[in-house]
Amino acid sequence: MVFSSLLFVFAFFTPHLVVYFFAPKEKKNLVLLVSSLIFYAWGGPKYLLLLMLETFISWYFALKMKDSKKSKLYMIVACICLLGLLAIFKYTGFFLNNLKFFIHWPSKVPTIILPIGISFYTFQLLSYVVDVYRKEVTPQEDYWKLLLYSSLFHQCIAGPIVRYETVQNEIDNRKVSFNDVAYGFRRFSIGLAKKAILANSCASITDTLLPGGIEGIHGQSALGIWLAMICYMLQIYLDFSAYSDMAIGMGRMIGFHYLENFNYPYIAKSVKDFWRRWHISLSSFFRDYVYIPLGGNRVSQKKWIRNMFVVWFLTGMWHGASWNYILWGLYYLCFLLLEKFYIKDRIPDKWKHVYTLIVIFFGWIIFKYSDLSQLGAVLLGMFGIGSAGFYSMDVKTVFLSNIFFLVFSMLACTTLGRSLHKYLLKTSNKNDVVMVLYSIFDAILPFVLMLISVLALLGNSYNPFLYFQF
Template structure:
């Protein structure tokens, strides 16, 4: 079940909200936990067992960490934390990376592991990282132990962000899980944010995704230079509005239920360096790796050689987190190298450039990265990158490029404007009275427009579900 579906919008969500708000306060986490598990198991009920096991194991690990800390047994507490981390990572590796390793070994003539062909539990990369923060936060003293199993299960399975983020740290949500406030204004804000995210996904991402699919399906020898760039621009906008739209919907749903989630995107395409881009893109993932991997490795308070090593490890892991394919590792290392170059040498020079040149520099490198990210087959990837850099078999442009540019030009322009703070800035300039009048009307119009689109839509993927 996806948020941008008629089933979710007009059946699941209304039922959840009705039952949730009719329930007494002390029952609401239990009610929410049940609905969370229904949502998660909608497509693959078998994996509810895996989810329940994860909840129970991490809950038990938290109790052990708290007990050992109270007893002053630091080594035992660290062992409990390590055991919880190993268990979570082993589950993630088994389901997500086993076949990648088995297939790679077979390609090198080492047929030592069987290919299992297991379907990937939806959102496992997100909720695994989320649960792993619990024992670590307890050990560090950043959060108190959760002794209510239902409350802990609610944190792990919270359906607004369960399967595609943003990634929540336990310490950020611990107080809200136990007790939260409910205000009409908060609920209304949640509805508005949800509809904005729905519009990003349905009206922008879905439309541009079809343009990218058309170019990705072309044999590389038929690509043109401008066509290859048009395709990767379409993908970059599709991915942004798909994922940021989902994050907005998650934040909006959270507010409807009384939760406050941190934002996950901050107009990344206006960045003037790769360093800035990764402060604005998928903020919760960057924050997770910085706090739980990069800083424990020493961060940037180390020698230059160790700094380079730390960054390459973190970005290699960041790439592999995104998918069980070697192109994701290449994508992560690509950014690792760029960030090393900026941190050690380039940034001081980039800061002296004109703003326009800084933006062009960043967008160029980001667009190249999305080609690496999107094309998993290395043979096809080589051909696509060759086309982008002027070695296209189809020449500079062709009739297909002109047709697609004409057909999708307005959508591309609208998406480019929407990826900047321009519209938000214009909205803030309106008088408060005008905002209060226009906002409900705009939200209703947006919902009706998205619904009309979804009634006839056959193309409605969520890119980050596979992660």
């Protein structure tokens, strides 16, 4: 069950909210826990046991750390258990397939189904265990409350990675105002529209132009490949940010204040700036739990490069058990090193944004193709090598048929909407007519977005989890 489905919106989330708001205050967490467990079990009931096991390991060893001289040992054991389970389910097939390729062993690689969201909730529990060890948070005495934290359906599958310190007080003491509910509903509706209307349309264009397989790539023109990859670039941001928007909105409706996860990354003027804006919760996790413990930038230049290599290798690995994800992480490492040691201020200000978008664009091509032969075919095909010419009428037809969605999707990646909202709000404070019109517009916008999103979902069954492995 995903957020951008009619099943979730009307058969799960709406009834959940009704039960939650009518439940007594002391029962609200119980309602939220039951709903979260049902939500997670929907994708595979047996993997609910894995989530509960990881939570129990974190809860048990965190309590053992309290006032113990062996707290470091307990923290290490807990981290090994959590990372070990993640490795077994996510990376066993990857490592065995590589062994089979190089040494022809084993003869048969077992198929292990990847539990949905395992990377997200494992990293959340890792941060909890480490923060308890650092005495930055107090250990949770009640197992079921820690399970509530790890299984919160708002974010346990698609993020953001929520740290325990962010919600520690709100688990037991949270208040909800009308403004919170209104903001949450607005944020959820924006995220749903971003996903159902824009991201799905971009995905459809990509799939139309490149239906899959090496034959589909060779059968497309160079211009068609460029258009497909531009749509994929738009789709992947709109997808990721949409789920964060919906998670933040759902959390706010019941009093949880999740931190922002995306800050318009496509307006960045450097690769470093891009990663300050893209998937902020993941970047901050690797910064605080890998980069800084390794010494950060307070070490020699060689060790700093080593630290950066470790972080970006792990960043690639986190996204999926495939070489293209590792290459994607190291690709960004190369540009970060170039920016620090060579590029610096050599690029004129007016070209910095263009340079950054080009780097991001080619990075997403690496990210998309786990089959390296297809990756090579796309990169060559973009320059007319191995493609069906440079131009075709089919590409023109697809472009003209979807130009509205493309323009609107591009605008959705900028701060235009936020700037317009601020301008109207500022103007409404000075003009009573504008205030009335703005108030009406602001009130009906979420409902309009919900209606359009529902209509879009009725005609679209695109699966958002086909292109990344969490």
